[in-house]
Amino acid sequence: DSGVTQTPKHLITATGQRVTLRCSPRSGDLSVYWYQQSLDQGLQFLIQYYNGEERAKGNILERFSAQQFPDLHSELNLSSLELGDSALYFCASSSQGLREQYFGPGTRLTVT
Amino acid sequence: QKEVEQDPGPLSVPEGAIVSLNCTYSNSAFQYFMWYRQYSRKGPELLMYTYSSGNKEDGRFTAQVDKSSKYISLFIRDSQPSDSATYLCAMSVGSGGSNYKLTFGKGTLLTVNP
Secondary structure, eight states: OOSOEEEOSEEEEOTTOOEEEEEEOOTTOOEEEEEEEETTTEEEEEEEEETTEEEEEOSOOTTEEEEEOTTSOEEEEEOSOOGGGOEEEEEEEEOTTOOOOEEOOOEEEEEO | OOSEEEOOOOEEEETTOOEEEEEEEOOTTEEEEEEEEEOTTSOOEEEEEEESSEEEEETTEEEEEETTTTEEEEEESSOOGGGOEEEEEEEEEOOSSSOOOOEEOOOEEEEEEO
């Protein structure tokens, strides 16, 4: 158990809908990262937050957004969902100044 | 050319074999190198972490980094059926900024047969 929690574990929704994925980092970790894993693209970095502020953006679509709250949990919002958004979404956290990232169990999103 | 290349396998070995997993990369700014193990439908689990070139050993696992060749390896000694998983290499640049994002290889699927 990495100490990173993610909810829900599974999400099935229809095209055009909006969903919110939630992540709680390890105790004391200020950085939260979101990744998307699909069969063809592998694990792709989406976005990083540090202590409530956005620090880096990767291959994140404009339909996707994220935020980190004062209690350090983070949410990833996916809107106008398309079939191609079906994937595993992982959250990871790290301690200040350290590179090692610890991953949560993921949320499996299925768009039908 | 992808930033990180990893042979997807699959790789099948008998129990007790020495396993060698490898990645190559093109971005010379990478200085932090990690290996993750991912069981089916689970989150990646950090196995090894190395900074810059050199070797690091932890139990049955040894990680090697050769920055001159842009090549990293993970060796598993005395492999066990419980080692059957997908192994992902990951890298991060060494800048002083706060962007610590990881760039991953696509993973190698390993099966250790009893």
